[in-house]
Structures are given as C-alpha cells and as structure tokens.
Amino acid sequence: MKAIRIERNGGPEVMALSETPTPEVGPGQVRVRHRAIGVNFIDVYHRTGLYKTPLPSGLGLEAAGVVEAVGANVTRFKQGDRIAYASGPIGAYAETYVVNEAQAVALPAAISFDIAAASLLKGMTARFLLRKTFRVERGHVVVIHAAAGGVGQIAVQWAKHLGATVIAVVGSDAKAALAKELGADHTIINGRDDIAKRVREISGGAHVVYDSVGKDTFDASLDSLRPLGMMVSFGNASGPPAAIAPSALAQRGSLFLTRPTLFDYIATVEQLDETAADLFDVTAQRAVKIAPPARYPLADAAQAHRDLEARKTTGSLVLAP
Numbered sequence: 001m002k003a004i005r006i007e008r009n010g011g012p013e014v015m016a017l018s019e020t021p022t023p024e025v026g027p028g029q030v031r032v033r034h035r036a037i038g039v040n041f042i043d044v045y046h047r048t049g050l051y052k053t054p055l056p057s058g059l060g061l062e063a064a065g066v067v068e069a070v071g072a073n074v075t076r077f078k079q080g081d082r083i084a085y086a087s088g089p090i091g092a093y094a095e096t097y098v099v100n101e102a103q104a105v106a107l108p109a110a111i112s113f114d115i116a117a118a119s120l121l122k123g124m125t126a127r128f129l130l131r132k133t134f135r136v137e138r139g140h141v142v143v144i145h146a147a148a149g150g151v152g153q154i155a156v157q158w159a160k161h162l163g164a165t166v167i168a169v170v171g172s173d174a175k176a177a178l179a180k181e182l183g184a185d186h187t188i189i190n191g192r193d194d195i196a197k198r199v200r201e202i203s204g205g206a207h208v209v210y211d212s213v214g215k216d217t218f219d220a221s222l223d224s225l226r227p228l229g230m231m232v233s234f235g236n237a238s239g240p241p242a243a244i245a246p247s248a249l250a251q252r253g254s255l256f257l258t259r260p261t262l263f264d265y266i267a268t269v270e271q272l273d274e275t276a277a278d279l280f281d282v283t284a285q286r287a288v289k290i291a292p293p294a295r296y297p298l299a300d301a302a303q304a305h306r307d308l309e310a311r312k313t314t315g316s317l318v319l320a321p
Contacts, residue, residue: 003094009049036117038062058091086121138163148175196223227253
C-alpha cells in the first residue's frame with residue numbers, strides 16, 4: 001500500500017509517498033480501507049518536531065472508511081462497517097491503516113466519508129472546548145481565533161447554537177465575511193485591529209477566549225478577558241507562546257489559563273462515543289454545517305501542508321487515497 005512517511009523533522013519537503021506493507025490486524029484491532037483522510041494542524045506539529053514522535057514515522061491521526069478486516073475479540077465493528085477515527089495512532093496518511101476498535105466510532109449513513117474526515121477531529125475538538133473545558137451557555141461572550149479555519153468554523157456555529165455572543169478573530173476581510181455568514185456577531189482582523197481593545201469595546205471583556213494561534217495572539221487574548229475569565233490555549237499556529245508567570249493572571253483579574261488536548265477528553269470509549277454523538281447530532285440538525293473540504297490526492301500531502309501553514313485555506317482539507 002502507499003503511505004506518506006517522514007525520515008526526519010522539517011518542512012513539507014520531508015514528506016514522501018512510499019510503498020509500505022499492508023498492516024496486519026491484531027486482537028482488538030480493525031483495518032480500515034480509507035476513503036478520506038483528515039489534514040490537521042497537529043500533523044504539522046508532528047512533522048516539524050514541535051510534538052515529538054519517534055522517527056521514521058507516518059503522519060495523520062484522522063480518517064474515514066470501511067472496515068476490511070477485524071482482529072480477534074473485536075465487538076464494536078464488523079467487516080463492511082463505515083467507521084471514522086480521529087485519535088490515531090499516527091499514520092493515517094495511507095491507503096489503509098490499523099486502529100484499535102476503542103478509538104473508532106460508527107459513521108452514520110447520513111455523514112459522508114469526506115465530511116467525517118474533514119470534521120471528526122475538529123468537531124470533537126470544538127465540542128470539548130465549548131462543552132467541557134469551558135461550558136458555554138446563553139449570554140456568554142466568546143472569542144474564537146482562526147474563526148475561518150476548520151475548528152473555528154465549527155466552533156462559531158456551535159457557540160451561536162448555544163446562545164453565546166461570538167467575536168470571531170480572522171486574518172482577512174474575506175475570512176471576516178465568512179465568519180459573519182457562519183453566525184459570528186462581530187469580527188476582528190488579526191494584524192490590523194487591536195484585538196483586546198476591540199473585544200473590550202464590543203463586550204467589556206470576554207468570558208472565554210479560544211486561541212489556537214499561539215505566540216502572536218497570546219497576550220492579546222489574555223487582555224481580552226474580563227475578571228475571572230478563562231484563556232483556552234489549544235494550538236500554536238504561529239509558534240508556542242512564551243512562558244507566563246502565575247502573577248500575570250492575578251494582575252489581569254484572577255484569570256484561568258488552560259492548555260487542553262482532545263485526547264484527555266476522549267480517553268474512554270464512553271467519552272469518545274458521547275463526544276462523537278454530540279457532533280453528529282448538531283451536524284444532523286444543521287445547527288453546524290460542515291462545508292465540503294478541499295481535496296488533495298494523497299501524493300500531494302506536502303502541498304496540503306504548505307497551503308495549511310500559509311493560511312491559504314478556509315475550512316478543512318482531506319487527502320484522497
């Protein structure tokens with residue numbers, strides 16, 4: 001089978017399409033014939049070495065497809081089932097892959113493979129951010145960075161569905177228009193507007209800021225919060241933020257700061273199924289509409305990474321094996 005492999009950390013050029021043996025299933029595992037593979041910023045972190053992985057390595061944590069083989073003691077799935085997964089193990093950039101049955105979810109017939117691969121990891125991320133890390137309720141003021149991106153588009157719609165006032169931070173006027181179409185109440189252009197000043201002018205300060213940009217926006221995000229607000233730093237698109245002294249949180253009004261990851265919120269089968277079910281429910285209700293993703297051939301995975309890092313894309317990207 002064909003798979004993307006890296007021998008060393010670096011730019012997109014380290015990614016190579018290789019011929020590798022088809023993996024065998026072990027006990028509790030299923031082999032999935034991929035129909036669509038999700039591309040996410042965490043894949044960039046694995047490629048560059050920001051998040052360390054043993055080398056050589058594959059890339060990718062998310063895909064959707066059909067079960068083509070099952071191992072001993074598998075009870076959740078059978079051959080021919082439509083499934084999706086978004087928590088690895090790393091190596092989804094491949095025609096087929098083996099995953100533990102406990103890390104996959106059944107894919108409803110109403111959800112296409114492309115939409116599943118484009119939205120499962122991002123949608124479950126939005127879900128834990130909005131419903132678990134900080135439980136957004138009607139009346140909350142929410143700031144969402146990178147609001148035209150994959151997680152951002154889902155989070156904007158879901159936060160509005162929950163009754164929040166949504167302030168979307170984006171990188172251009174075109175992306176601001178998209179965020180407004182998705183339901184954002186206000187938009188701020190990163191790099192042109194004073195983010196914290198505008199948030200305070202609009203709302204007096206946010207209850208929560210969801211920041212996936214990192215270094216370039218971290219201080220502005222903290223300064224956007226009202227006293228007792230929560231800063232949720234969940235990505236490093238511009239690089240990791242600098243270290244912060246705990247006293248800086250006190251000086252800004254006894255703020256809360258957290259750096260969560262999805263995998264701690266879907267650590268059990270029950271948590272995984274609950275999280276995915278919530279996502280599929282709001283998608284089926286059309287409360288959250290997933291735009292058709294941009295498709296790249298598996299062989300063009302490096303170009304997909306270039307476009308993602310250059311912020312040339314809106315919404316999600318998938319690889320077609």
